[in-house]
C-alpha cells in the first residue's frame with residue numbers, strides 16, 4: 001500500500017472514532033435527561049398523586065394540570081428523549097457517511113430538554129402559561145425537526161441501498177411523532193387563547209394522551225422490535241404483510257378516536273396489537289438462541305410478556321367504552337400500556353442496548369435488571385387489578401392496594417435508573433482490566 005493510501009486509511013479510522021464518540025456523548029445526554037424526567041417530574045409525581053387519590057378515594061379533587069404534567073414528563077420527557085437519543089445514535093450511524101451532525105444534535109438536545117422543562121413548569125405553576133405552553137410545544141417541534149433533518153441529510157449523502165422493511169416502519173413512526181408534536185402545538189395555542197387554566201379539558205386531554213401513546217410510542221416500539229426481536233431474542237424474522245397491516249389498524253384507531261365511534265377505535269387498537277404479536281412471532285418458539293451476554297437470562301421472557309400487557313390494555317380499553325364511569329377502567333388500560341408495555345419494553349431492551357450505545361459499556365448488574373423488571377410487573381399488576389375496583393366503587397378495600405403498587409413501581413424505576421447510571425459512570429468494558437463480577441451474576 002502506498003503512503004497516500006495508508007494516510008487516507010488512518011484518517012478515515014480517526015474520523016470513524018470521532019463520529020462514534022460524538023454520537024455516544026449525544027446518546028448519553030439524551031438518556032441521562034430522559035432518566036431525570038422519568039424519575040422526578042414523571043414517576044415521583046405520579047406516585048405522590050396516586051397516594052393523594054387513594055387517600056381522597058377519588059381522582060376528581062386533584063388539579064388536572066399536575067396529572068397532565070406527569071403524563072407529559074413520562075411520554076415526551078422520558079420516552080421521547082430515549083427515542084431521539086437512540087435515533088441519533090443508531091440511525092445516523094447506519095447511514096455510514098463521513099460527518100456526524102454535532103451542532104444539530106446538541107441544538108436538538110438543548111431545545112428538546114428546554115421544551116419539556118418549560119411545559120412542566122408552565123403546567124404545574126401556571127407561571128406565564130399562556131406564553132410558556134405554546135412556546136414549549138414550538139421548541140419541542142424545532143428540536144424534532146433538527147433531529148429529522150440530520151437523519152434526512154445522512155440518507156441523501158449516504159448509501160442508496162433499498163431500505164429494509166423495519167427502517168420503513170421507523171420512518172412511518174417518525175412521521176407519527178412529528179404529527180403528534182404539530183397537533184400538540186395547535187392545541188396549546190388554542191388553549192392559550194381561549195382557556196382559563198394550563199390544563200387541557202378532560203375529554204381532549206384523554207384523547208391527546210392516547211394519540212401520543214399510540215401515534216408516536218407504540219409504532220416506534222413495533223418498528224425497532226421488527227429489527228431487534230429476531231436479533232436479540234432469536235425469534236423468526238417478521239412477516240411484513242401483517243406487520244404493516246397492524247400500522248394500518250393503528251391509523252384507523254387514531255382517526256376514529258376523535259369521532260363518536262370510540263368502540264371502533266378500541267377494536268382497531270386490539271387488532272393492531274394482535275397483528276403485531278402475530279407478525280413479530282412474539283409468542284412462538286425461538287428459532288435460535290437468544291443473545292444473553294451481559295443481560296439477565298430472563299430477558300426473553302420479560303420481553304414477550306410486554307405484549308401480554310399490550311393486549312390486556314386493549315381489552316380494558318374495549319371494556320372502558322361501555323362500562324367506565326369514574327376513570328378506573330380507562331386508567332387501568334392506560335397503565336397496562338404505559339407501564340406494562342412501554343416501560344417494560346424500555347427496561348428489557350434498554351438494558352440490553354443502551355450500555356453499548358453509550359460507549360461500548362457493559363450493564364453494571366444483571367441482577368438489578370431482573371429485579372427492576374419483576375417489581376415493575378408486580379406493581380403494574382396490582383395497579384391494573386385494583387384501580388378499576390377502587391375507582392369504580394366495586395370494592396372499597398382496593399384503595400389500600402394502590403399506594404403499594406405506586407411504591408413498588410417507584411422502587412422498580414429507581415433500580416432501573418441506578419443500573420443505567422452506574423453503567424455509564426464505570427469505564428467502558430475494553431478499558432477495564434476485567435468486567436465487574438456483579439455483571440457475571
Ligand code: HEM
Pocket residue numbers: 043046047049050053059067068070071072074075079205206209331332334338339342343406409410413
Ligand atoms: C411508574 C409509576 C407510575 C405511576 C405511579 C403513575 C401514576 C399515575 C396517576 C395516579 C395518574 C392519574 C390518572 C389515574 O388515576 O389513573 C396517571 C396518569 C397518566 N400517566 Fe402515569 N404513572 C406511572 C407511570 C407512567 C408512565 C411510565 C407513563 C408513560 C410512559 C405514564 C403516563 C401517564 C399518562 C399519559 C397519564 C394521563 C395524564 C393525563 O390525565 O393527562 N405514567 N399516572
